[in-house]
Amino acid sequence: MRSSVLLLFVGIHLAFAGKHSLKYFYTSVSGDENFTAIGLVNDVQFMYFDINTTKASPKTEWMRENEESDFWDSQTYSLIKQHDWILNKIWTKSAGEHTYQITYGCEWNDETGKTNVFRQYAYDGEDFLFLDLKSDKWISPMMQGFRAQETCNNATDRLVHWKHYLEIDCIDTLKKLLQLGKSSLEKTVSPQVSLLQKNSSSPVLCHVTVFYPSDITITWMRNGQELYKNVKVGNLLPNEDGTFQKTVTLQAEPDEWRKNEFSCVVKHQNKTIRKTLTENEIRTNNETAAPVDMTVVVVPVVILSLLLLLIIAVVGYLVYQRKLKSGYVPAKPSLSGSENSVQSSVVA
Incomplete structure (x- = not known):
């Protein structure tokens, strides 16, 4: 099984006053059934998961010291379930190699109190579906995603779930992580x-x-x-x-x-x-x-x-920076093959 890994180099763990962020990126590749997940707080990777190891693990010392093993067990269980869902719902009719990505998280400014949240999906590097909390609706920017858009908007319980998680739980988790890593996250390095x-x-x-x-x-x-x-x-x-x-x-x-x-x-x-x-x-x-x-x-x-x-080495990471809230890895656009299953099977 070929491994497709998003490379992030983590050493000094720092933060700053003002805007803070918590972001997760899931990437699945058809054909080799690869699936990876990373978590970032203030652009510093604190969590990593690879389906080849089937274990979520901390990537900072302050996470290793403060989180109990049952936290990582629950993270592992959740990510394995996410991978299984993608295999059963997205790649069932896969033809060739495609990528499917999920990006979600929140931002919080500790000076103004302003927050921003997002959850988005991409297929073969193109924006496929995103949650608009101003209208409380899922929206697809492409015609091929209209069926998935309708399916997700009919699943009102899932919309309520993600609205609550992003606006409340995600912000609370971000604040907790900032507090846990406070001793390391308060430093700055001049250019x-x-x-x-x-x-x-x-x-x-x-x-x-x-x-x-x-x-x-x-x-x-x-x-x-x-x-x-x-x-x-x-x-x-x-x-x-x-x-x-x-x-x-x-x-x-x-x-x-x-x-x-x-x-x-x-x-x-x-x-x-x-x-x-x-x-x-x-x-x-x-x-x-x-x-x-x-x-x-x-x-x-x-x-x-x-x-x-x-x-x-970090071509995948370049695209994340280029697309401010998406972090999608580019692939040759293809709206054939497994896309039919994406259109009908996505339930955000």
Whole structure:
């Protein structure tokens, strides 16, 4: 049985005042019957389940120390039942390989008291069904999901169940987890900012790394004005120690940034870091560029190589960041084969 694992690197477990979140992601792959589940609090993985091991387990020390074994037994039982349901209801007519994902959770701002909740489904990487609590209805954004939408809306008891869980139980659980991990979750790590360039004609990367929490603002400025054109914002990526990294790329000719003041401005928590683009500040491996310390030349090569490997390793996680509340793993859209069973069998 092939294992399809969503890779998340967890080391330092940190949090912040303001907005907090509790999210769960379930992914099932037809054909090999693979099923994985992860739980995240403030983007830090605290729970993992794989049908190959059939055991839910804690991923943080504070969860290992505070939760009794019966909690993990109940989690395991629930996830095995979820996997069985998917096998019996979704993949009964499976043809080829497809993905089915469930994403749900809640957000809470401890400063304003504002909350937000969600439960969504995806099929082959496309949004298939979601719960709209403003109208108390399940909604499908695609015509192929209308049958599932009708089935779920007729199951009013399930709608009441999920409304209660998301608006009350989920928020309570989030607060409990924040309290359990308080000693570890109160810390912050300030970002390290570097300007990187492959050679003198390449785009300039504002590479920000080793920061936590994940909320961060990175902008390129030209003569004090924020730039939108020729700027590409990269995805948020996890580091092995549990911190994060992100890159924002500037496409500008050398003559242009030498004649104007270009700077990368990073805002994280209450701290602002500004890096002005100059030949002395930029790190490059172009041998014809202005003389720089050779140790500085080696660093960006290593960083860029590791970044490329990390991008390949966490491709599933990239999509989660791209789709703010979905976390869906992309797959080639296919509305044939097992979709007929999805249309008629989904009961959220």
